[in-house]
Amino acid sequence: MSGFWGVTRAIVGREFLRFIHQRERFIAALVRPLVWLLIFAAGFRAALGLSIIPPYQTYITYETYIVPGLCAMVLLFNGMQSSLSLVYDREMGSMRLLLTSPFPRWWLLYCRLFGSTAISILQVYAFLGIAALFGITLPTLGYIAVLPGLVLGGLMLGALGLVLSSFISQLENFAGVMNFVIFPMFFLSSALYPLWKMAESSPLLRDICALNPFTHVVELIRFLLYLQFNLHAFAWVVLSTLVLSLLAVWGYDPARGLMRRKG
Template identity: 75%
Template structure:
């Protein structure tokens, strides 16, 4: 087997073992979207009326509408957390060890992104399973067709997190960016309300939502969950992945964060 593949598999395996060993992290990642599903969506069901919009072919309850958005929320938080761990690893040393491997740095970072996205997908599936038990079900084949959409979206959001971490010197700043990035991305998207609804309130906000890559990740997941393909959403997600990934891999510098050290 080629050394690069051996390293990729090892990084995937390590992340999977760490994930399985950290049940608290798994549960915490699920609690957030479940609260939105069971509490927020139940409360807002009556207040938010939804018309029939693709990919839905009939009226749907609000809980059904927000499930893809909450999958996106899992991917978004996980992508940011994975990147946070890259910052932490950079500070603490284990990332240093990884980077002394005789493999291209971009490959090692890309492997970390792939591993992070794979863990995000597992979490999203766990959430979909609980939603199904709650009665919010997609067509059976949708659970298969949504896989590439979840994975691509997870990669794109992980790359966004890595890009941000590449340009943030210290952890404290990253915590700030979590608030400045995650919440605006989530609320300025189609995760909680369709864009036509947003347009009624403000065409400008609708335009901002439409330019938000997270909106397109959510729509890619939404359509895929119902066995449909949304080419524009895929294009946006791929474009964002290419930009975030390139900037992140170009900008990742282990020397960053050490400028103030005494050496």
């Protein structure tokens, strides 16, 4: 067990050191949601009327509505950013060296996943702190209650990034794939508008949003911030995390990779 703890500490510590040395990564993680919160929300406020829907007990401002979605955005972008570093490590050879260690491959991947998730959560709380400075306040206990949702959502989106990185062989191809995944997941969700609003224009798009795992990450965070539990969203996120985690382990299977290279 001491060996497993040692490798966990080394991998997670390496993730934090990389994050500390890349200050622009932290700034970029905050700039994106703040642009939506402070600029786009001002324009959408008048166009998008919001009714009283769970978990809200009264009318809220549009800025308050999109905060959970922007928290999930931070998790999504950081998960993709971590996957980009995985592709870089594989090209440099350090990832191959890591996976040839005597420890189980799934444990090494999950250590990397835990490290990136912890960094994502720190960024989310930094964003929530800045949002509070601009008057977007939430229930005090909600900042604590949302932590399990952030952990689960971060693991799911980080596992998605692991899956993508396992199938992308070149660093220059990853940016295009990231955009192909990130923007449809974000815009086809309840991050910026409720699903009932989407159904008014297109029931089909509403159904697509309802099947989007990112939507359920957003709703899980939204309900926990208001001290409520959304069992449906929780079940979807757990199922998605398990499926994506299994795909990631399979994608990094050396035997499968060898067969693919021979083919």
